[in-house]
Amino acid sequence: MASAVGAVALAAELERLKRVIDTLVVEAARCADVSPLAEAARCVWRTSEEIARLSPGGLATGRLPLVNDELEAIRRDTGDAISRIVDAADRLLALDFSHPETAAAAVTEEAIGILEACCVGDITNQRVTKAAGILEVVRDRVRLFAEACGDTAPESETAADVATREGLLFGPEAEAVEQAEIDRRFVRRD
Amino acid sequence: VSAVLNTPILVVDDFKTTIKIVHTLLKQLGFTQMDDAASGAEALQKLRSGTFGLVISDWNMQPMTGIELVRAMRADPALNATPVIMITAEAKPENVSTARSAGADGYIVKPFNAGSLKEKLTSVLGAF
Numbered sequence: 001m002a003s004a005v006g007a008v009a010l011a012a013e014l015e016r017l018k019r020v021i022d023t024l025v026v027e028a029a030r031c032a033d034v035s036p037l038a039e040a041a042r043c044v045w046r047t048s049e050e051i052a053r054l055s056p057g058g059l060a061t062g063r064l065p066l067v068n069d070e071l072e073a074i075r076r077d078t079g080d081a082i083s084r085i086v087d088a089a090d091r092l093l094a095l096d097f098s099h100p101e102t103a104a105a106a107v108t109e110e111a112i113g114i115l116e117a118c119c120v121g122d123i124t125n126q127r128v129t130k131a132a133g134i135l136e137v138v139r140d141r142v143r144l145f146a147e148a149c150g151d152t153a154p155e156s157e158t159a160a161d162v163a164t165r166e167g168l169l170f171g172p173e174a175e176a177v178e179q180a181e182i183d184r185r186f187v188r189r190d
Numbered sequence: 191v192s193a194v195l196n197t198p199i200l201v202v203d204d205f206k207t208t209i210k211i212v213h214t215l216l217k218q219l220g221f222t223q224m225d226d227a228a229s230g231a232e233a234l235q236k237l238r239s240g241t242f243g244l245v246i247s248d249w250n251m252q253p254m255t256g257i258e259l260v261r262a263m264r265a266d267p268a269l270n271a272t273p274v275i276m277i278t279a280e281a282k283p284e285n286v287s288t289a290r291s292a293g294a295d296g297y298i299v300k301p302f303n304a305g306s307l308k309e310k311l312t313s314v315l316g317a318f
């Protein structure tokens with residue numbers, strides 16, 4: 001008798017479990033509609049492929065430091081050349097013209113030295129070209145990356161961006177006051 | 191020879207070439223006593239330990255900019271009367287106003303030439 005009661009209870013329990021399982025199956029089927037997630041995963045995968053293709057590591061450790069090196073070299077070379085030219089000017093100003101032939105020879109020598117120093121223009125031009133080439137590669141890769149991310153809208157400049165850009169373009173002379181106006185301002189104080 | 195040409199002048203700039211150019215121009219004009227400093231801080235140290243009749247200073251330097259140097263000098267009774275001419279690429283109206291209110295006596299915009307330097311020296315130190 002007891003076993004009969006137990007069997008009925010077991011059957012009821014099994015029926016209840018069956019209903020739970022059915023519910024879970026329905027829920028599982030609903031959850032199986034993961035297309036947005038799948039699309040997101042595909043996008044992430046595509047982007048990671050693009051990132052790998054763009055070799056950001058190479059840009060960061062190889063090409064971009066080269067730009068820095070080139071700019072540093074330009075600064076150094078230009079400074080050295082200016083120093084050589086200024087030194088030559090100093091020597092020219094100190095020349096003793098009481099011995100014209102000696103002075104003429106010295107002028108020639110110094111002039112040649114100045115011309116040699118001016119060769120920095122050629123070297124600087126080459127370095128600038130090299131740095132610009134690297135920056136072009138970086139620009140192209142960043143553009144490809146932006147396209148892979150779907151970010152193709154042109155960047156909108158804020159007023160501050162424009163001011164910064166124009167300030168960089170014209171350097172210290174942006175909004176410059178003429179020397180005559182500066183003098184007037186200082187005189188007015190007196 | 192004008193006594194003005196014996197004025198000890200301190201040239202302050204972190205760009206050695208500018209110092210050299212200013213020294214050369216001053217020498218050409220007949221000045222004989224020039225010294226230099228590479229920052230406002232170094233200049234202030236030299237000014238406090240020596241005697242100078244004029245300071246010609248750049249603006250952008252560290253430590254202590256040219257304008258901070260002018261302010262420090264104007265706040266120091268011993269240096270308050272020493273004239274300062276700024277030579278700088280900073281030529282915006284607000285820069286000029288700042289220099290003027292800080293107590294600079296003259297302001298020359300880079301690039302400059304011997305003529306404009308002589309004109310400022312004459313207006314600050316007198317004819318020579």
